[in-house]
Amino acid sequence: LNDKKLDPAYRWPARLPRIVELVKHCDPDIIGIQELQAHQVEEMMEFLVDSYVFYGVGQTDWDQKGEHNGFLLRLERFEVIDKMILSMSDWAYDPSASPGEKFSRTLTVLHLKDVKTGKDVIVGNAHFSFSSLEARQFQAQFVADYFAKLNPQISQVFMGDLNTFP
Secondary structure, eight states: OOOTTSOGGGSHHHHHHHHHHHHHHHOOSEEEEEEEOHHHHHHHHHHHTTTEEEEEEETTTSSSSSOEEEEEEETTTEEEEEEEEEESSSSTTSOOBOTTOSSBOEEEEEEEEETTTOOEEEEEEEEOOSSOHHHHHHHHHHHHHHHHTSOTTSEEEEEEEOOOOO
16 A cells, blocks of 8 residues: 555554454454555564465565465465465556556465365455456456356355445
């Protein structure tokens, strides 16, 4: 989150300890993350590295630039079978913008095996456009089309910041 314009009480250095405390208290197996910059992921993982791994990339270059959209995943619970990053655009395998959008938005997908139950699950996480209804509609259809092609015998979960407002 680019929070330089926020009151210091709401900026990353003040929020990080509360986020870490909440994650440790709730002890979730998987969390969808949106809007973190690379340094924020690194700083958060310093506190969570014993229990979690982060999967995701910067949306600008599919490496470190731009906001990161991904997952915090408890490795003692899940085995990663496959992982995929897709651009929610007409060119899914390259960083590119959706129609009506100014920059790339990613769909991060993990195919996991739950080591506790032995069952597979596919999870997706995305951050839809804030400023463009056209882009949000395109992104929602992109996600729906992607999940519709998956094996219906495998459980599927989609999460994200969908910016669903008029």
